Amino acid sequence: MDNGAAQGGSSRAALKRKKKLKKKRKQQQQPLVAVPSSSKKRKKQKQQPGPSPPPPPSVESDALQIIDAADVAPDTVAVAMRPRTQEDGDTRGRRVLRALLAPVGARAFYEETFERRGLFVRGRGSNYLSGWCSTEDVFRALEQPATSGVDVDVTRYDPSSEKRKTLSDGIVDAAWARQQLDQGATIRLRQPQDRLAKVQALCRALEGEFGSTVGANAYLTAKDGAQGFAAHWDDVDVFILQLEGRKRWRVGACADEVYRLPRVSSEDFDGEALKRLCPQLTEIVLEPGDVLYLPRGFIHSAVTEGSENSLHLTLSCHRANSWADLIEAALPNALSEAIARDPKMRESLPRDCLHYMGVAHALDSSDDEENESDDDDASLTEVAAVRYDPEIPRSRSLQKKRRQRFAERCAGHCKDILARLLTNLDSACDDRATAFVAERLPPSSPEKGDPSTITATTRVHCVERRDARLVLGEAGVLLYHALDNATTHRGKPVACLEFEEEDAPCLEALLASHAARPVLVRDLPHSSDDDRIAVAASLVAEGLLVVSASGLEAGSSSDSDG
Numbered sequence: 159m160d161n162g163a164a165q166g167g168s169s170r171a172a173l174k175r176k177k178k179l180k181k182k183r184k185q186q187q188q189p190l191v192a193v194p195s196s197s198k199k200r201k202k203q204k205q206q207p208g209p210s211p212p213p214p215p216s217v218e219s220d221a222l223q224i225i226d227a228a229d230v231a232p233d234t235v236a237v238a239m240r241p242r243t244q245e246d247g248d249t250r251g252r253r254v255l256r257a258l259l260a261p262v263g264a265r266a267f268y269e270e271t272f273e274r275r276g277l278f279v280r281g282r283g284s285n286y287l288s289g290w291c292s293t294e295d296v297f298r299a300l301e302q303p304a305t306s307g308v309d310v311d312v313t314r315y316d317p318s319s320e321k322r323k324t325l326s327d328g329i330v331d332a333a334w335a336r337q338q339l340d341q342g343a344t345i346r347l348r349q350p351q352d353r354l355a356k357v358q359a360l361c362r363a364l365e366g367e368f369g370s371t372v373g374a375n376a377y378l379t380a381k382d383g384a385q386g387f388a389a390h391w392d393d394v395d396v397f398i399l400q401l402e403g404r405k406r407w408r409v410g411a412c413a414d415e416v417y418r419l420p421r422v423s424s425e426d427f428d429g430e431a432l433k434r435l436c437p438q439l440t441e442i443v444l445e446p447g448d449v450l451y452l453p454r455g456f457i458h459s460a461v462t463e464g465s466e467n468s469l470h471l472t473l474s475c476h477r478a479n480s481w482a483d484l485i486e487a488a489l490p491n492a493l494s495e496a497i498a499r500d501p502k503m504r505e506s507l508p509r510d511c512l513h514y515m516g517v518a519h520a521l522d523s524s525d526d527e528e529n530e531s532d533d534d535d536a537s538l539t540e541v542a543a544v545r546y547d548p549e550i551p552r553s554r555s556l557q558k559k560r561r562q563r564f565a566e567r568c569a570g571h572c573k574d575i576l577a578r579l580l581t582n583l584d585s586a587c588d589d590r591a592t593a594f595v596a597e598r599l600p601p602s603s604p605e606k607g608d609p610s611t612i613t614a615t616t617r618v619h620c621v622e623r624r625d626a627r628l629v630l631g632e633a634g635v636l637l638y639h640a641l642d643n644a645t646t647h648r649g650k651p652v653a654c655l656e657f658e659e660e661d662a663p664c665l666e667a668l669l670a671s672h673a674a675r676p677v678l679v680r681d682l683p684h685s686s687d688d689d690r691i692a693v694a695a696s697l698v699a700e701g702l703l704v705v706s707a708s709g710l711e712a713g714s715s716s717d718s719d720g
Contacts, residue, residue: 221411221456222276222440230260230282236289239359246672247622251367254360258397258449264367267451273395273419276409277451278442286447287399290356291471296345296378299353300332311346312338315385320428322387339378339467344386347376350471352645355602361473362599366624370479371597379405379460379468388426389459391417394474396452400444403468407450409458410439420455421482427457444470485579488586492579496571503571511564514557591627592638596652598624600643607704609695614680614687617706618694619671626702628665635662641701655696660685664693668703676706 231237238257242250256264259279262271271277304310306326312335316323325338335345351358351374361372373394379386381403389408412418412435427435436457443463444450452458454476462468497503513519579586601622612618620626626639637655644650657665663683671677682690697703 220275221438222278222409222442223271224278224280224442225262226281227261227279228281230286232283232285234260234282235287239356239363245674246620247363247366247624251363251365254363255367258399259451271451273453275411276453276456278444278448279450280442280445280448282447284446287401287449287471288446290360290399291350291354291376291401291469293378293402293467293469295350295354296347296376296469297332297336299347299350300330300335300345302353304330306330309348310335311348312343313346313386314343315388320388321426339380342380342382342384344377344379344384346386347378349646350374350376351599357471358599358645359602362601364473364475365598366622368475369624370476370594372599373474373477375472375474377468377470377472379403379462381462381465381467383461383463385459385461387459388428389432389457390426391420391424391455391457392452392474393420393423393454394477395454397473397475398444398450398452399471399473400446400448400450401469401471402446403466404443404445404463405460405468405470406441406443406463407458407460408439408441409450409452409456410436411456412436413438418455419453419480421478421480424457432457484586484590487589488579488582489575491582491586492575495578495582496575500571500574503574508564511560514560515564519557519561588627588629592629592652595625595627595638595640596643597647598640598643599645600640601625604641604701605704606701607698609699611705612679612691612695612698614691616679616694617676618668618679618698618703619673619676619706620669620697621702621704623669623672626669628662628669631656634659635665637665639700639702653700655700657693661689661693664690665697668694668697673707 235254235257238253252264255267259267259277260282262277262279267277300310306312306324306328310326310330311324312326312330314323314325315321325343326335339345351361357374361374364372377386391412414435417435432439439457442450625641626637628635628637630636635657637657639653639655642650642653661684667677667682679690679694680687682694684690684693694703698705
């Protein structure tokens, strides 16, 4: 090769290296997140018809979002609660939730707020929530026999002990409760949905939205700075509806993440505990028409403001409805099944496992690995014990291997239990659904139809699918439903219908129907029209199905879902 060629080759190589170096320097100067260039052409976005509504004015914080909602129509909640024929419970519940939180939408609530932070919606007017419950409703309820701790509590906050003091005991009558209120007490009416039809309808609608039971309490507190309860957190998510008077709340999330979404309610917190758990509390004032949402685990306390007694209604939901509750309920059955079916689960533990398992041995085996190579001698414990058991491991490395084998064997059993839990997950969810059906509030006036009107050409639909649950029985299928429930918790045994196993596909199709998509009886999956009619007629007689508003008979020219 001549010198010219050699020089040309080296020049090209040098140029390549220079280009690589320049490219590398350019990449190093690039930001981690690309900044869009103004010179690039942007994609033309489709113009939406009409001006887009501005977002509601809000005050953002990590713990609480405050929304000013002066532009919301004053009759939004009343309109949302009006019954509609062509809708199911899910639709009704979603509409009621949107009305309570307006102008915040349900999707925004679930994606940005639910279980993450509090939400305070204010400024919608004093009549926005009127009619749900009143002071006279509370005293009218106490005209019936009311037991302290069951139906009602009369309490007062004690500043000296910084705890709640319960004044009521035994039977509480309205006159005594009114006297205590005049002296600065708080009356907590438990479960007003048992007595007030409007509160029952509100709780039932939200049960359709959340898929779990919804309870309520009414709190009537004396004027002029009275306080009934100490600062605490609850084991439920709450929606606080201010109905009368004004109340100043102090709310906040615990600084330590370990206290987030607790499964049990807390004790009363004194000032020192408050500073330790929640250094930053937000103060807000609720006026009639305002709504405050607090996730479980949010610390809160309240005092009245002004010369008028305060009344608010608290709606509580998501009690014992977490992943932990589901797995906790399913795990014992999976463990019992593994023990019964796998002989390896019943084998004895290694007879010498206590010589290398335990906290003391864990500390022995956690020494630096660099010392393991020259660790031929046993620990003092092992040397002392070797005289009566020569099989005890003499070195840390051997001890560590035995500990690892023991843990791997235990992990194998845990994997088997987990696999069985996942196999039986549907059964565990059926148990929870059946419990929900047994506990949920019934409709105010269930309408039971005439089964004799059902023919093969009748269109029917399910009134509310969350009212019923189809599960496997010992010799067929069982259909539990809530239409005959009492308003009091578990006041009556849950109603149950028994069907043959071959009826199951037909029942599933009927329960999946709704007002917007009714089903034609002759199209149901069953062996004959007689069987289809019999199954549908039985649900109509219970009030679980109704004849579609599109008409009793299906026209010959239209078999659509109308």
